[in-house]
Amino acid sequence: xxxxxxxxxxxxxxxxxxxxxxxxxxxxxxxxxxxxxxxxxxxxxxxxxxxxxxxxxxxxxxxxxxxxxxxxxxxxxxxxxxxxxxxxxxxxxxxxxxxxxxxxxxxxxxxxxxxxxxxxxxxxxxxxxxxxxxxxxxxxxxxxxxxxxxxxxxxxxxxxxxxxxxxxxxxxxxxxxxxxxxxxxxxxxxxxxxxxxxxxxxxxxxxxxxxxxxxxxxxxxxxxxxxxxxxxxxxxxxxxxxxxxxxxxxxxxxxxxxxxxxxxxxxxxxxxxxxxxxxxxxxxxxxxxxxxxxxxxxxxxxxxxxxx
Amino acid sequence: xxxxxxxxxxxxxxxxxxxxxxxxxxxxxxxxxxxxxxxxxxxxxxxxxxxxxxxxxxxxxxxxxxxxxxxxxxxxxxxxxxxxxxxxxxxxxxxxxxxxxxxxxxxxxxxxxxxxxxxxxxxxxxxxxxxxxxxxxxxxxxxxxxxxxxxxxxxxxxxxxxxxxxxxxxxxxxxxxxxxxxxxxxxxxxxxxxxxxxxxxxxxxxxxxxxxxxxxxxxxxxxxxxxxxxxxxxxxxxxxxxxxxxxxxxxxx
Numbered sequence: 408x409x410x411x412x413x414x415x416x417x418x419x420x421x422x423x424x425x426x427x428x429x430x431x432x433x434x435x436x437x438x439x440x441x442x443x444x445x446x447x448x449x450x451x452x453x454x455x456x457x458x459x460x461x462x463x464x465x466x467x468x469x470x471x472x473x474x475x476x477x478x479x480x481x482x483x484x485x486x487x488x489x490x491x492x493x494x495x496x497x498x499x500x501x502x503x504x505x506x507x508x509x510x511x512x513x514x515x516x517x518x519x520x521x522x523x524x525x526x527x528x529x530x531x532x533x534x535x536x537x538x539x540x541x542x543x544x545x546x547x548x549x550x551x552x553x554x555x556x557x558x559x560x561x562x563x564x565x566x567x568x569x570x571x572x573x574x575x576x577x578x579x580x581x582x583x584x585x586x587x588x589x590x591x592x593x594x595x596x597x598x599x600x601x602x603x604x605x606x607x608x609x610x611x612x613x614x615x616x617x618x619x620x621x622x623x624x625x626x627x628x629x630x631x632x633x634x635x636x637x638x639x640x641x642x643x644x645x646x647x648x649x650x651x652x653x654x655x656x657x658x659x660x661x662x663x664x665x666x667x668x669x670x671x672x673x674x675x676x677x678x679x680x681x682x683x684x685x686x687x688x689x690x691x692x693x694x695x696x697x698x699x700x701x702x703x704x705x706x707x708x709x710x711x712x713x714x715x
Numbered sequence: 716x717x718x719x720x721x722x723x724x725x726x727x728x729x730x731x732x733x734x735x736x737x738x739x740x741x742x743x744x745x746x747x748x749x750x751x752x753x754x755x756x757x758x759x760x761x762x763x764x765x766x767x768x769x770x771x772x773x774x775x776x777x778x779x780x781x782x783x784x785x786x787x788x789x790x791x792x793x794x795x796x797x798x799x800x801x802x803x804x805x806x807x808x809x810x811x812x813x814x815x816x817x818x819x820x821x822x823x824x825x826x827x828x829x830x831x832x833x834x835x836x837x838x839x840x841x842x843x844x845x846x847x848x849x850x851x852x853x854x855x856x857x858x859x860x861x862x863x864x865x866x867x868x869x870x871x872x873x874x875x876x877x878x879x880x881x882x883x884x885x886x887x888x889x890x891x892x893x894x895x896x897x898x899x900x901x902x903x904x905x906x907x908x909x910x911x912x913x914x915x916x917x918x919x920x921x922x923x924x925x926x927x928x929x930x931x932x933x934x935x936x937x938x939x940x941x942x943x944x945x946x947x948x949x950x951x952x953x954x955x956x957x958x959x960x961x962x963x964x965x966x967x968x
Contacts, residue, residue, distance in 0.1 A: 525775065594812035598874070601768060602825040602881055603802030612828065617815055 461692070468689025471682050477690070480651060490687055492649050496565070496660030497694070499653060500644060501634045503569020504576055509626050511573075512580030516622075519581070520588045521610055540578035544638040547575045552642040566656040568644020575639055576629040583625025587618040620709030624702040631698035635691055637664040647673065663691045721746040721885060721915040722767060727781035729762055731774065736762050738939045740781075744885075744932075749907060749916045751930035751947065753923055755968030758936040760919040761809075764887050767917065768804040769797050785885075802829065805883035809890040811870035813862035813877070818845075818854050821862045821873055825881035840880055848876035849906050868899025875906065886910065888918040892925065904929050923963060927951050935959050 475489050482488030515536070523529045551571030561567040591614050599609040615622075633639070645665035653660045667684045674680035722744040729737035737759045744750045752760045765771045766783060769790065782789050790800050802825075813821050822841040831837060841858075845851035850872035854865070862873050871891060878886055888907065892900040907916060907929050920926050926933050927947060934944040935958075943950060943959045954960045962968050 592812070594808060594810060595814055597770060597773075597806075597808065598812045598814065598877075599824070599828075600773070601770065601801055601806040601808075602828065602877065603798050603800075604825075604828045605798055608828045612824070613814055 464685060464688050464692055467682070467685035471686035472689060476686055481648065490663070490666060490683070490690070492652055493661040493663045493666040493687065494690060495652055496662040497634060499565045499660060500569045500572055500640065500662055501630055503565055503656065504573035504633060505626065505630050507570055507573035508576045508580050508630065512577050512626070513584055513622060515581045516584030516588055517610060520585050521606070521614070536578050536581055540582070544575060544636050547571055548639045548641050548643060551639060556643055562657060563642070563644060563646070563659045564657045565644055565653060565660050568640040568660070571639045571643045572633045572636065575636065576633045579629035579632070580626050583629065584622045587621025587625065588614060590621060591617045620705045624705050627698055627702040631695050635664050635695050637668050640665055663687050719746040720744070721786065723784040725782040725784070727766065727779065727783060729766065729771070730778040732776040736939050740941050742934055742941060742944055744915060744917055746915050747911055748931040749911050749918060749929050750932045750934065751926035752917065752919045752934045752936060753921065753926045754936035755962070756921060759939040760936055761889055763936070764889055764917055764919045767885070767887055768801050768806055770806065772797065802881050803883055804885040804887060805878035805881065806887045806889065807871070807874050807878055807891050809893045811867055811874055811894070813870050813873050815861065815863055817859050818862045818873060819858040822877050822880050825877060829881060844876040844880040847879050847910070848872045849902065850876055868895050868902060871895060871899065871903060872906070883914065885915045885917065888916065890919050890921065892922070935962060937962070
């Protein structure tokens with residue numbers, strides 16, 4: 408079905424170009440041509456920015472990257488050795504935030520799409536969740552510090568930081584999960600109910616399996632986004648230097664984004680440490696991009712499943 | 716006339732918020748007979764058939780008055796178990812809607828949600844259902860393929876098999892051939908004639924010839940009212956109402 412749509416689209420485009428070529432002298436077509444050029448230009452500019460970020464980070468970062476850099480602990484006051492504890496730290500923080508935000512976000516999304524009565528209160532709840540996405544990350548950091556570090560007494564730890572990141576990812580996860588659930592054709596729900604399935608059975612056995620790739624994509628993208636955040640972990644989890652690897656979820660950790668920040672602001676030997684910061688940035692970029700790649704693959708698989 | 720009434724609709728009125736869609740409908744549906752509901756688009760055929768398994772419950776702002784009795788019991792009474800009702804009154808939809816699962820899983824679904832765990836029993840029932848739906852030979856080697864890979868006509872028979880698997884008493888067909896080619900349509904029609912031995916069948920169609928081919932009784936609906944209801948042979952040859960005659964002659968609709 409998609410193929411046919413694509414064909415129609417390309418036909419349409421060809422036709423437009425044909426018109427553009429044969430009557431290019433007319434004023435109307437000149438303005439259309441200019442509009443088209445402008446759009447291409449803007450798209451190009453956006454691509455240039457993206458490309459140059461990747462280019463500069465790669466060029467500057469690749470110099471310091473080695474097996475040692477990825478697997479070793481920092482030595483000689485951050486001048487030598489590697490950043491393995493920071494990589495591991497980011498990994499653990501991400502893991503905690505997923506295990507917290509995924510079930511909670513999914514449950515919220517199921518409630519909001521399948522069960523909640525329609526009305527003002529629910530609309531206010533939806534709006535609040537959306538607004539939560541707009542709260543500055545440093546505010547999440549302060550919240551995490553007040554609640555997880557102090558009130559719950561988790562201290563500056565992987566747990567506090569992971570939970571803070573999880574809360575930050577939550578609005579995005581709820582929104583994308585809601586979209587994925589709403590995208591499941593109503594005809595599947597009807598088919599299931601008509602067979603004598605309960606609403607809950609229908610959700611569990613038909614709606615969720617069909618929506619799962621979309622939900623996972625949302626979870627991965629949102630967790631990937633917050634995994635690169637510095638502000639939320641600033642007071643809740645991160646530390647500049649640990650001698651080895653974290654040994655429990657109550658340990659404070661090094662994390663890649665914070666490590667970059669620390670190297671650039673508190674470094675004693677900028678000429679060496681700036682390079683290390685770029686190395687960290689490259690690793691962080693690779694991690695986030697590969698997470699996005701996984702999300703894209705999942706989405707493709709979902710499209711295939713619906714025979715589109 | 717067969718006196719074995721399976722479903723009786725009494726003075727049924729139905730509203731979508733303010734729109735009065737069904738007006739005072741009274742209709743008897745006989746056991747092991749095919750009852751066709753015909754009429755032009757928008758006359759309320761689909762709305763009516765969806766009242767019989769309470770699928771319209773899902774529509775916000777919809778309101779129903781009157782009684783629908785299944786084996787003499789009001790299916791709209793507060794004591795009705797809707798889940799059990801829908802198991803007894805199965806439905807095949809206008810657009811084939813198999814789940815994005817394998818052929819086997821599609822048919823087994825209804826059994827599993829009804830708490831059946833015995834694998835041998837499930838396998839056997841899946842096979843029987845596929846056979847009854849006249850699709851077994853075509854898919855016997857494709858049971859583990861995604862049902863969405865089958866043709867539209869095959870998908871619709873999969874949906875019929877899925878419905879049969881939970882052993883309903885009544886099967887509602889809501890324009891089952893609307894999206895199918897003539898050959899698939901013929902297969903479904905033959906199947907309906909075969910199925911009426913075991914099930915009570917209600918079919919909505921706006922294809923008059925189809926109603927004539929498959930049904931024993933026909934109800935002609937127009938703008939939410941039953942204009943005429945009776946044995947198909949009579950409706951199609953000597954209709955009582957002028958409007959029925961005009962519709963069947965293709966003067967409107």
